[in-house]
Amino acid sequence: MNSYDLEAHPDSFMIRGQPTMIVDPADGKLPYQPWAAQQKTKNYATYYDTNAGCLLSGLPRTTAYMSDQMLLQQRPGYIFLVSGDHGYRIIKMDSSPHVGKSISLWNGDSRGHWEGNTLVIDSTNLNGKFWIDIAGNFGSDEMHVVERLTLVDGDTIHYRATIDDPKVYTRPWTIAVPLNRNKSKEDMWLESCHEGEHDSNRLLGAGHTPYPGWARIAAAAGR
Numbered sequence: 001m002n003s004y005d006l007e008a009h010p011d012s013f014m015i016r017g018q019p020t021m022i023v024d025p026a027d028g029k030l031p032y033q034p035w036a037a038q039q040k041t042k043n044y045a046t047y048y049d050t051n052a053g054c055l056l057s058g059l060p061r062t063t064a065y066m067s068d069q070m071l072l073q074q075r076p077g078y079i080f081l082v083s084g085d086h087g088y089r090i091i092k093m094d095s096s097p098h099v100g101k102s103i104s105l106w107n108g109d110s111r112g113h114w115e116g117n118t119l120v121i122d123s124t125n126l127n128g129k130f131w132i133d134i135a136g137n138f139g140s141d142e143m144h145v146v147e148r149l150t151l152v153d154g155d156t157i158h159y160r161a162t163i164d165d166p167k168v169y170t171r172p173w174t175i176a177v178p179l180n181r182n183k184s185k186e187d188m189w190l191e192s193c194h195e196g197e198h199d200s201n202r203l204l205g206a207g208h209t210p211y212p213g214w215a216r217i218a219a220a221a222g223r
Contacts, residue, residue, distance in 0.1 A: 002015075002016050002018065002065065003057075003061055003065045003066050003133050003134055004016075004133060004134045004135060005133050005134065005135035005137070006020065006021050006022055006030065006132065006133050006135075006137055006175060007020050007021075007022065007028060007029060007030065007135075007137075008020040008028055009135075021064075021065070021175040021176070021177050022173060022174070022175055023160075023174050023175065023176045024162075024172075024173060024174040025171070025173060030137060030169065030173060031169050031170045031171050031173055032168065032169060032170070033168060033169065033170055036138075036168045036169070039138070040135075040136050040137055040138060041136070042136075043131065043136030043137075043138060044135055044136035047136070049131050049134050049136075050129060050130050050131060051066070051085070051130070051131070051134075054086060054193040055106060055129075055130070056086075056087055056088075056106035056107050056130065057085065057087050057106075057107075057130060058106055058107060058108075058126060058127075058129075058130030058131075058132060058139075059107060059108055059123055059126060059132075059143075059145045059147075059161070059163075060132070060145055060147060060161040060163065060175060061130070061131075061132050061133065062081075062083060062087040062088075062089060062107055063081065063083075063089065063147065063159070063161075064147075064159050064161065064175065064177055064179070065133075065177060066083060066085045066087055067083040067084040067085040067087065068084065068182060069083060069084030069182055070082070070083045070084070070179070070182075071083075077092065077093055077094045078090055078091060078092050078093055078094070079091040079093060079112060079119070084189070085193075086193040087107070088107075089107050089110060090110070091110040091111070091112040091121055092110065092111055092112070093111075093112050093113065095111075095113070096111070097111075098111060098122075098124050098125060099125055101125070103125055104125050104126065104127035104128075104141055105125055105126065105127060106126075106127055106129070106130060107123075107126070108123040108124060108125050108126040108127075108143075108145065109123065109124055109125040110122070110123040111123075117150060117151055118148050118149065118150040119147075119148070119149040119150075120146065120147070120148050121145075121146070121147040121148075121149070122144075122145075122146050123144070123145040123146075123147070124144055126139070126141060126143045126145070127141055128140040128141035128142070128143060138168070139163065139165045139167075139168050139169075140165055140167035140168050141167075142165050142166055142167045142168075143163060143164070143165040143168075144163070144164045144165070145161055145162070145163050145164075146161065146162045147159065147160070147161040148160045148161070149179070152178075154181070155180060155181040155183075156178055156179070156180055156181070157178070157179040158176070158178060158179075159176065159177050159178070159179050160174060160175070160176045161174065161175050161176075162174045163175075
């Protein structure tokens, strides 16, 4: 799956078409509130995807459809994921509570547990500054994500995520995609993309501007 658009879209220049990832609602569409549907259109026309600025991709994008390379390692007390697009996650497995509401993070605060052979990940404290795909779909800092990863066979994980965000959507919605083992013999290369780098500023010449609030983050990063 690719990260251009969660909803169904055809092939176009440099974009691979695919069916919708959304399994609920049944129409395969994001259940936006009216103001949010307008904001999504404005996002695509005006701002650039924050992932292109070398910031983290948020959820569920980081895990499910941002990169075709994902390394997962399980250690006592936590699970660590790193992807080929400069993304990473640390999922605590120690039954500790989520951090306080005053803390917000690009990929949120994640707590995991096992239900049989299914890894269930509950994530809160997302900062609401990322897009969930390149098409400008988005959420808010009220987003709550519950992911379920089930090993189907030695090469396939069934991934399902339910997103609840009462600020942006009229109801919770769910995506489901297969995560297939990457059997390439190539090593995973570290992408030279990180918060504070300067090359992404070239995107500004393409007629797009950073999302509102970028100036504050850029100043903090010393740009």
